[in-house]
Amino acid sequence: MRLLIATDAWHPQVNGVVRSLENMAAAGRDLGFETVFLTHQDFASVPLPGYPEIRLSYATRGKVARLWSDLAPTHVHVATEGTVGYATRRYCLAHGRPFTTSYHTRFPEYLAARAPVPESWSYAWLRRFHGAASGTMVSTPSLERDLASRGFRNLMRWTRGVDTDLFRPALPDESRPEALAGLPGPFFLFVGRLAVEKNVSAFLDLDLPGTKVVVGDGPDRPRLESLHPRARFLGTLTGAALARIYAAADVFVFPSLTDTFGIVLLEALACGVPVAAYPVTGPLDVIGETGAGVLGTDLREAALAALAISRERCRQEALRYTWGESARQFFTNISLAHGTGLPTPRRRTFRAAPAV
Structure with missing residues (x-):
């Protein structure tokens, strides 16, 4: 079986969507699926103004049709609502091909933070976009409830995973990373895109001891x-x-109010780092009442309280999330939505996609 994943989120972007799709492709081989991608690299594109790592593709239904015969998919998943995803969706509808979608990004909230566009308008468009799919995958129970209350239907659960071999606590003989040498602790860490919708200022404005990274x-x-000249900005790391x-940090601070999951939460926990976050979708589902972090409307109090949490407790919570289980859910959803069964899997042990 051959799965086509149409996505506007792809390299050189470094984010949870790209990581998730890469890991699904790696898992697909063991589950009997060959995975091929349709991305901005298959079309003429231009950089998004102010966001050059995101490409705006000149994707059309006609170009998708010309590529389709070579790709020859048996199953289709539209991962994003951008031009690549929209053109693929139009092609599927025109030719009676079933497809699934996934809801990765709170686009209405992101857009409202940048432009005077009512969230209700954006949700109406997204409801129409995903309503044509045989199933829409969501990452958490709270997101599923929220979208259901907004009229979305055919929702299917697809959790996320973490590579616990790569992301692990520091060993006793491992020295502090050179980038943090000489800086006072404790270390409060943020990892993610530096954009207004990530609410990073809410973290950097906090009165905290030590160093913000x-x-x-x-x-x-x-x-x-x-x-914030006293904060240490390290750029993109992979x-x-x-x-x-991660392993050198004392607390991972997650100030976002709009993420649908937050794979960075799992990466921090896998390194034994407790989380401080607002009680919103993502942290509520990943952290909740686990004791691996502190959720609260006062982010400073949450960050300081998280210092007392056992690193082993955090690590144990992360071990519950595997890319293997994530892939099982994903490909089961794909098969159900297309009216097929899962192919006979190969007898191999799934490994996470190599980190770049």
Whole structure:
């Protein structure tokens, strides 16, 4: 079986959507699926103004049709609502091909933070977009309830995972990363895109002891760096370099109010780092009452309280999330929505996609 994933989120972007799709492709081989991608790389595109790592593709239904015969998919998943996803959706509808979608981003809230567009308008468009799918995958129970209350239907659960071999606590003989050498602790860490919708200022404005560390890049970075010269900005990190920064942190602060999950929460927990966050979708589902973090409307109090949490408790919570289970849910949803059964899986042990 061959699964086509149409996505506007792809390299060089570094985010949870790209990581999730890469891991599904890696898992698909063991579950009897060959996975092919349709991305901005298949079309002429231009960088999004102010956000150059995001490409706006000139994706049309006609170009999708020309690529379709070579791709020859048996199953289709539309991962994003951008031009690539929309053109693929139109092609499927025109040719009576079933497809699934996934809801990764609170686009109405993101758009409202940047432009005077009522959230109700955006949700109406998204409801129409996803309403044509045989199933729409959501990452958490709270997101499922929220979207159901807004009229979305055919919702299917798809959780996320974490590579607990890469993301792990520091060993006793491992030294502090050079980027943090000489800085006072405790270390309060943020990892993610530096953009207004991530609410990073809510973290950097906190009166906290020690050092605030920021990993990531984005259009808001120059402004944030100028306003917070005492914070340490490390830019984008991946793979082992990122894991070492996580493991050196004392608390992971997650100020976002709009994320649908937050894979960074799992990465922090896997490194034994407790989480401080607002009680919203994502943290409510991942942290909740686990004792692996502190949720509260006062983010400073939550961050300080999280210092007392056992690192082993955090690690144990992260071990509950595997990319293998995430893939099982994803491909089961794909098969159910297309009216097929899962193919006979290969007898191999699934490994997470290699970190870049």
